[in-house]
Amino acid sequence: MAGKIMNKKHFLNHVAGQLGRERIMDTVERPEWKHQPQWNVLKDASQDELVDILKEQCKSIHTEVLETNKEQLSSTIQDMIKDNGGGQVVTWDDPRFQDFQVNLETQEDLNIHVWDPRLGDENIRITEQANLGITFSDITLAESGTVVLFSDAGKGRSVSLLPSTYIAIIPKNTIVPRMTQAAEMIEEKVANGEQVASCVNFISGPSNSADIEMNLIVGVHGPIKATYIIVDD
Amino acid sequence: MSMKIGAEKFDERVQEGLSDTFMRGAVSSAQTRFRNGRLNAAEELGGWEEWRNLGEEIRTHTLENIDYYLDLLSEKVAERGGHVYFAQTAEEANNYITNVVKKKEAKKIAKSKSMVSEEIGLNDALKDIGAEVVETDLGEWILQNDDVDPPSHIVTPALHKNREQIREVFHDKLGYSKTDKPEELALFAREKLREEFLDADIGITGCNFAVADTGTVTLVTNEGNARMVTSLPDTQITVMGMERVAPTWNDMEVLVSLLTRAAVGQKLTSYITSLTGVKEEDDVDGPEEFHLVIVDNGRSKILGTEFQSALHCIRCAACINVCPVYRHIGGHAYGSIYPGPIGAVLTPLLGGYEDHKELPYASSLCGACTEACPVKIPLHELLIRHREKIVEEKGEAPVFENISMKAFGMGTASPTMYNIGTKLAPKVMKPMVKDEVISKGVGPLKSWTTARDFPAPGKQRFRDWYKKRQREES
Ligand code: SF4
Numbered sequence: 001m002a003g004k005i006m007n008k009k010h011f012l013n014h015v016a017g018q019l020g021r022e023r024i025m026d027t028v029e030r031p032e033w034k035h036q037p038q039w040n041v042l043k044d045a046s047q048d049e050l051v052d053i054l055k056e057q058c059k060s061i062h063t064e065v066l067e068t069n070k071e072q073l074s075s076t077i078q079d080m081i082k083d084n085g086g087g088q089v090v091t092w093d094d095p096r097f098q099d100f101q102v103n104l105e106t107q108e109d110l111n112i113h114v115w116d117p118r119l120g121d122e123n124i125r126i127t128e129q130a131n132l133g134i135t136f137s138d139i140t141l142a143e144s145g146t147v148v149l150f151s152d153a154g155k156g157r158s159v160s161l162l163p164s165t166y167i168a169i170i171p172k173n174t175i176v177p178r179m180t181q182a183a184e185m186i187e188e189k190v191a192n193g194e195q196v197a198s199c200v201n202f203i204s205g206p207s208n209s210a211d212i213e214m215n216l217i218v219g220v221h222g223p224i225k226a227t228y229i230i231v232d233d
Numbered sequence: 234m235s236m237k238i239g240a241e242k243f244d245e246r247v248q249e250g251l252s253d254t255f256m257r258g259a260v261s262s263a264q265t266r267f268r269n270g271r272l273n274a275a276e277e278l279g280g281w282e283e284w285r286n287l288g289e290e291i292r293t294h295t296l297e298n299i300d301y302y303l304d305l306l307s308e309k310v311a312e313r314g315g316h317v318y319f320a321q322t323a324e325e326a327n328n329y330i331t332n333v334v335k336k337k338e339a340k341k342i343a344k345s346k347s348m349v350s351e352e353i354g355l356n357d358a359l360k361d362i363g364a365e366v367v368e369t370d371l372g373e374w375i376l377q378n379d380d381v382d383p384p385s386h387i388v389t390p391a392l393h394k395n396r397e398q399i400r401e402v403f404h405d406k407l408g409y410s411k412t413d414k415p416e417e418l419a420l421f422a423r424e425k426l427r428e429e430f431l432d433a434d435i436g437i438t439g440c441n442f443a444v445a446d447t448g449t450v451t452l453v454t455n456e457g458n459a460r461m462v463t464s465l466p467d468t469q470i471t472v473m474g475m476e477r478v479a480p481t482w483n484d485m486e487v488l489v490s491l492l493t494r495a496a497v498g499q500k501l502t503s504y505i506t507s508l509t510g511v512k513e514e515d516d517v518d519g520p521e522e523f524h525l526v527i528v529d530n531g532r533s534k535i536l537g538t539e540f541q542s543a544l545h546c547i548r549c550a551a552c553i554n555v556c557p558v559y560r561h562i563g564g565h566a567y568g569s570i571y572p573g574p575i576g577a578v579l580t581p582l583l584g585g586y587e588d589h590k591e592l593p594y595a596s597s598l599c600g601a602c603t604e605a606c607p608v609k610i611p612l613h614e615l616l617i618r619h620r621e622k623i624v625e626e627k628g629e630a631p632v633f634e635n636i637s638m639k640a641f642g643m644g645t646a647s648p649t650m651y652n653i654g655t656k657l658a659p660k661v662m663k664p665m666v667k668d669e670v671i672s673k674g675v676g677p678l679k680s681w682t683t684a685r686d687f688p689a690p691g692k693q694r695f696r697d698w699y700k701k702r703q704r705e706e707s
Contacts, residue, residue, distance in 0.1 A: 001314055002311050002312060002314065003310060003311040003314050003315045003316040003317065003510075003523070004316045004317070005307045005308070005311050005316070005317045006316070006317065006318045006319065006329075007318060007319040007321075007325075008304070008307060008317070008319050010319075010321075011303075011319035011320075011527075012300045012303060012304060014321070014529075014533060015299060015300045015303070015475070015529070015533050015536065016300045018533045018534070018536040018537045019297070019299075019300070019536050019537045020537050023300050024298060024301040024304075028298045028302075030294070030480045030481065030484075031294060033287055033290050033291065034286070034290060035283045035284075035287040035290060036287065037279070037280040037283035037284050037287060038284075038287070038486070038487055038490070040279075040280070041279070057500070061503075115517070117515045117516070117517055119517075120517060121517065123517050123518075124465070124518060128427075128431065141501075143500055144500035144501040145500075146501055146505075151512075151513075151516060151519065152513075152515075153513070153514075153515030153516060156516075156518050157464045157516075157518045157519060158464055158465075158517075158518045161457060161460050161461070161464060179486045179489065179490060179501065180483070180486055180487075182486070183481075183482040183483045183485065183486035184482075184483060186447075186482045187446075187481055187482050187483060190446065190447055190482075195509075196447050196449065196507075196509050197509070197513075198313070198508065198509050198510060198511070198512050198513050198516060199463075199464075199506065199507070199508055199509075199512075199519055200449075200506075200507040200508075200509075201460070201504065201505070201506050202501060202504070202505035202506070203503065203504060204499075204500070204501050204502070204503050204504075205503055206503065207455065207456050207457035207504070208455050208456070208503055209371045209372075209419060209455060209456045210455075210497075212371070212375075212396055212415040212418055212419065215415040217415050217416055217419040219419075219420075220371055220419055220422070220423055220455075220456040220457060220458070221369070221423060221426060221427075221430075221456050221457035221458045221460075221461055222456070222457025222460065222461075222503070222504070223457075
């Protein structure tokens with residue numbers, strides 16, 4: 001259902017008046033910017049170079065990086081879970097787990113909850129108590145060590161936020177140079193008539209704060225620890 | 234709280250700032266750290282000047298067409314089920330928001346950092362209707378628990394407080410019993426605030442940038458509290474200054490890159506969260522109800538004037554972090570929630586000369602701010618224009634000018650600064666050029682004797698000067 005817009009005409013007429021003209025009623029063409037340095041960053045980097053840049057950047061954002069292949073992914077994740085003390089694990093309901101032959105639910109020694117929209121708020125309650133949250137990355141930014149997550153029914157926002165440890169699985173082909181490419185991909189989708197997800201998160205490592213005497217504290221409201229697993233596909 | 238903080242006079246606040254040795258140390262080391270971060274990040278990015286040019290281009294175009302982009306933004310938000318309210322005044326904004334709160338019968342409101350909500354005094358308005366407001370940004374939460382101590386920096390609001398003071402606040406107000414280790418303090422805050430997030434009926438956020446072509450609100454944070462505030466409560470209210478709009482995701486992306494680098498020297502902050510409308514039908518977390526409140530509150534007065542570029546500001550605080558005057562007097566002395574050079578430009582525009590006429594004089598006109606600004610706002614030129622206008626209107630400079638320029642230790646520090654100034658604004662600058670001698674340790678200068686001079690030679694580029702100064706220090 002469409003929302004309401006209130007007080008617009010009066011407000012915008014006044015704004016236009018201040019600018020000394022009538023309100024703009026036609027479409028404004030956004031000009032081609034004269035300066036576009038954003039496209040030059042890591043322009044010629046190969047996919048392997050991007051992986052190296054991503055790994056290097058993760059060192060400065062307190063994020064551990066593991067590399068594995070499709071065959072090993074499932075056992076790598078299981079080891080990760082055990083290394084982090086086990087306990088409740090929450091994952092997205094995401095077909096890529098199947099594609100990558102990761103089947104955690106059948107493991108008896110693991111306590112896995114798969115995000116299930118039919119359960120409503122129960123998902124949040126479980127996730128809030130969880131030790132680990134696991135998602136795939138939808139787009140990965142090498143320069144800043146960022147995983148980009150699009151929310152969806154099976155892809156709850158809380159999975160990467162509420163548990164103490166967050167694990168992102170990064171298929172190698174999702175890695176692009178920087179946020180520039182991610183923004184462009186989103187604009188292309190929109191131009192094709194798709195809707196942008198209600199929540200797009202750009203996540204770079206664990207949560208942190210410098211609010212107490214400028215000391216970096218890792219883990220304030222969100223995860224205390226973040227790990228990326230890069231999968232060669 | 235509104236934009237104006239404290240009832241004391243400007244020179245009293247300056248004195249207070251000067252005599253707070255911890256605050257001064259904290260400010261100067263924060264400045265150094267922020268600035269190092271920014272310079273490194275800028276260097277790494279490469280072509281920083283190109284980036285700044287792009288930032289300026291985007292902001293200039295957007296502000297020139299702001300009615301168009303706000304219109305588009307509101308249509309897109311509504312398409313995605315969000316309500317949009319255009320508020321010309323602080324009062325209109327507060328009325329709208331308090332009405333939503335009343336209608337929802339909300340008791341508890343979790344808030345993530347928002348400068349504009351401070352500016353309009355939203356917390357007080359909410360308290361007046363009996364709602365409990367919890368600030369969830371760590372720095373803001375500390376200040377809130379300390380009987381609403383005002384923020385002193387726009388990125389790290391509790392910069393003026395040391396860990397013992399924070400421990401004391403937690404102990405006295407919240408029964409905290411552990412040490413003053415930052416990690417322990419933060420863990421305590423994490424536990425306390427988790428309860429609040431889960432308990433809150435409404436989340437209120439600010440907005441770093443709103444993307445017009447998809448109706449998307451983008452929040453730039455490190456702690457994760459803005460994510461909590463927009464994931465857990467059923468209702469989300471976002472308050473934005475009307476100038477915070479960007480045409481597309483591509484433009485938002487550039488502005489975010491400029492902001493995170495200029496603000497903290499990070500490539501990106503831990504969380505950039507882009508939210509569009511209400512949650513989708515099968516989504517579990519996210520708001521069912523979303524309100525975007527677009528606030529004018531004096532901004533439109535600046536449009537179409539020679540000060541229009543002040544609205545390009547992306548609130549990165551880079552100008553604050555390089556400002557020698559801020560370094561001396563700290564954030565509270567400005568008497569505004571917007572301190573530093575941008576505060577000295579913006580506050581008189583939003584709040585009028587009458588209350589804030591001293592602020593344009595709280596500057597040495599060294600130009601470091603202008604050089605630091607990622608969207609190339611000519612800050613020190615705007616300060617000079619303010620001074621000219623004050624002289625035009627009042628027929629004379631405020632009496633304060635005499636003490637201020639001396640008190641800031643700038644009087645004799647660097648004659649070249651005055652040459653820059655004199656060239657641009659002879660009639661304002663003249664009296665100060667005459668005034669070349671200051672005697673340390675007298676009157677308002679007493680507490681300055683522990684202050685280090687911070688001359689910024691006019692001809693050197695700021696960065697060269699800064700590197701040189703660093704070498705001298707080490
Ligand atoms: S004026 Fe420029 S440097 Fe200062 S806060 Fe605004 S954008 Fe940053």
